[in-house]
Amino acid sequence: MAPEKKFVSSKLNKFMHPRNPYRTPPSFKKLSMKFPEFRAYCTYDVSGKVHLDFKNPRAVRALTTSLLDQDFDLKVSIPDDRLVPTLPLRLNYLLWIEDLLTHAAHYDSEHFVLAIDIGVGAACVYPLLGAKRFGWCFVGTESDQLSFTSAHTNVQNNNLQDKIFLKKVESNIIFKDVIGEEKVKSWTLECKLRSKVDIAECSKKCAECEPQASQLNPQNEVNFDEGQVKAEIKKTEECSTYLYDFTMCNPPFFSCEEETDTMKKSKKDRGEPLSAPTGAIHEKVTEGGEISFITKMIEESQLFKDKIRWGVAWTFDPSLKLNQVKSKKDMATNKPLILMMPRSLMSVYSVPSAWNMINKWLHHLKVKVQVLKSSKYFISVNVKAFKATWLHQRRKERQNMRRGVGASNGNMNIDGNNSEIIENGNGRSSKRKREAGAETCGDHDGEMMMKVNICTDRDFKTNRCSEAIPKNQSSLDCSLTSSHLGSPHSISVKEIPQNHSKQENLKLTQGKDKLQNLNKGKQERLESILRCNLQVKQSGALISLEAFYLGGSSGKDGLNQLLQFMRNQLAKPTV
Numbered sequence: 135m136a137p138e139k140k141f142v143s144s145k146l147n148k149f150m151h152p153r154n155p156y157r158t159p160p161s162f163k164k165l166s167m168k169f170p171e172f173r174a175y176c177t178y179d180v181s182g183k184v185h186l187d188f189k190n191p192r193a194v195r196a197l198t199t200s201l202l203d204q205d206f207d208l209k210v211s212i213p214d215d216r217l218v219p220t221l222p223l224r225l226n227y228l229l230w231i232e233d234l235l236t237h238a239a240h241y242d243s244e245h246f247v248l249a250i251d252i253g254v255g256a257a258c259v260y261p262l263l264g265a266k267r268f269g270w271c272f273v274g275t276e277s278d279q280l281s282f283t284s285a286h287t288n289v290q291n292n293n294l295q296d297k298i299f300l301k302k303v304e305s306n307i308i309f310k311d312v313i314g315e316e317k318v319k320s321w322t323l324e325c326k327l328r329s330k331v332d333i334a335e336c337s338k339k340c341a342e343c344e345p346q347a348s349q350l351n352p353q354n355e356v357n358f359d360e361g362q363v364k365a366e367i368k369k370t371e372e373c374s375t376y377l378y379d380f381t382m383c384n385p386p387f388f389s390c391e392e393e394t395d396t397m398k399k400s401k402k403d404r405g406e407p408l409s410a411p412t413g414a415i416h417e418k419v420t421e422g423g424e425i426s427f428i429t430k431m432i433e434e435s436q437l438f439k440d441k442i443r444w445g446v447a448w449t450f451d452p453s454l455k456l457n458q459v460k461s462k463k464d465m466a467t468n469k470p471l472i473l474m475m476p477r478s479l480m481s482v483y484s485v486p487s488a489w490n491m492i493n494k495w496l497h498h499l500k501v502k503v504q505v506l507k508s509s510k511y512f513i514s515v516n517v518k519a520f521k522a523t524w525l526h527q528r529r530k531e532r533q534n535m536r537r538g539v540g541a542s543n544g545n546m547n548i549d550g551n552n553s554e555i556i557e558n559g560n561g562r563s564s565k566r567k568r569e570a571g572a573e574t575c576g577d578h579d580g581e582m583m584m585k586v587n588i589c590t591d592r593d594f595k596t597n598r599c600s601e602a603i604p605k606n607q608s609s610l611d612c613s614l615t616s617s618h619l620g621s622p623h624s625i626s627v628k629e630i631p632q633n634h635s636k637q638e639n640l641k642l643t644q645g646k647d648k649l650q651n652l653n654k655g656k657q658e659r660l661e662s663i664l665r666c667n668l669q670v671k672q673s674g675a676l677i678s679l680e681a682f683y684l685g686g687s688s689g690k691d692g693l694n695q696l697l698q699f700m701r702n703q704l705a706k707p708t709v
């Protein structure tokens with residue numbers, strides 16, 4: 135067995151989040167060449183394979199800090215006697231939260247996210263990863279002085295003090311002295327104001343917030359005096375409800391030291407633990423154990439129910455669609471569809487040339503492709519499709535041939551006129567014309583007919599869309615309504631009235647641009663027919679394509695159809 139396989143046990147690996155980069159174990163060889171501190175704990179067998187002694191806490195620490203450096207550009211130090219976080223599991227938690235946020239009505243990938251992490255630990259792992267990988271801001275608490283100092287140093291060393299604020303707390307307190315505390319409030323507000331996205335959000339939410347938005351310059355430089363910040367806090371408290379998007383915690387789990395021994399013994403019965411246990415006793419033990427800790431969190435949450443979007447096992451926020459978030463079971467059953475890439479079609483049998491071929495197909499299908507990871511032996515991409523362009527390719531091919539059109543001109547027009555296929559919300563596609571009003575959409579490739587009411591950009595500008603927009607909604611709300619009806623590219627905002635001052639116009643234009651971006655991500659999720667990750671990898675002498683379903687109204691059938699299109703291309707290339 136390759137030593138990297140020990141990185142995450144096979145049992146755990148099936149629970150790894152589909153977007154977790156450590157589903158594929160890192161190369162210890164590469165890591166040992168890059169990081170001498172990691173190399174110091176490596177041994178090499180005759181075949182040159184690298185082995186790490188997972189029973190040695192120092193080796194485990196060197197692995198974590200080297201991976202943080204290599205994969206996230208984070209320089210982290212962890213004192214000898216403090217907990218060493220395992221990165222795959224920490225990322226799983228963060229990715230699951232990202233899923234939760236994605237399903238919250240307000241969230242978009244460009245949205246400003248502010249979170250609380252209770253008990254950051256000496257590494258400060260969640261805030262550092264959250265800030266670096268997802269761009270989130272954090273207030274972190276810690277009750278242990280040594281861990282607090284170490285976490286603080288890690289934040290400073292990575293120059294993330296604009297995104298992470300740490301507070302030393304007493305161990306009998308969770309949120310009480312944190313959320314309402316003046317310094318925390320000032321920092322969170324400054325942090326929020328620093329975010330340009332918030333300008334659009336604020337101006338949309340509450341007209342009184344607009345003066346503060348105009349104080350920001352495009353470079354994001356914020357210089358507030360104490361009085362201003364206090365005034366802004368008051369305004370924010372009056373006009374906004376939620377300040378924090380979520381709170382997270384990896385609590386100390388045991389109620390006494392003896393319990394940790396019992397756990398060790400029962401773990402032994404279940405087989406040897408993979409890694410050496412690390413951490414001081416107070417990091418693992420708390421009065422009453424984790425049940426008492428979490429109970430306290432739930433009790434205190436009621437005091438701050440309108441300040442945090444609660445969403446773990448309980449929520450006060452109806453916009454959180456918890457039932458759509460992937461469960462561990464879903465993750466475990468999210469097996470990839472696999473396509474073996476044959477040698478015969480490639481002059482050089484390598485991952486890059488296999489990817490070139492696949493990329494050409496994806497380009498032909500006009501899907502959105504984002505490269506996540508790329509190396510000589512592994513390429514991972516995220517794919518979003520808004521139309522089932524892979525369907526009935528052969529039929530289209532034959533029709534084109536009959537019409538005398540070049541077989542694959544790379545310019546696929548679904549039906550030759552100015553129509554497009556849009557999602558109709560029930561998972562089926564329907565044809566839409568770029569005209570206003572109610573219209574019957576024709577049957578397309580055997581898909582269902584439906585009637586849709588469409589407002590165009592022109593309707594919004596001329597206010598003809600009165601049916602779709604309640605009278606009390608602002609012009610920016612109008613754009614949201616429009617974006618729900620149209621394609622990702624048809625977001626529209628009402629024209630800015632002529633009698634506004636130049637400054638106001640600029641503000642509104644900035645707000646409009648931001649809001650359009652803000653809506654784009656959410657729009658894509660709402661309208662996508664298929665979202666999946668594709669991984670091209672070399673295992674031994676073979677190259678394969680693994681396809682993971684992530685979402686989209688076509689369901690896993692959509693992914694099957696996409697793969698069938700690829701299989702057809704391998705059998706009889708037309709692209």
Ligand SMILES: C[S@@+](CC[C@H](N)C(=O)[O-])C[C@H]1O[C@@H](n2cnc3c(N)ncnc32)[C@H](O)[C@@H]1O
Nearest residue numbers: 219253254255276277278305307384385386417
């Ligand atoms: C299991 S460790 C988790 C550390 C880190 N979040 C991680 O996942 O690696 C729990 C941490 O919570 C801290 N802690 C315990 N009670 C706390 C409290 N009431 N408020 C803040 N931190 C606390 C401990 O000192 C310890 O660092």
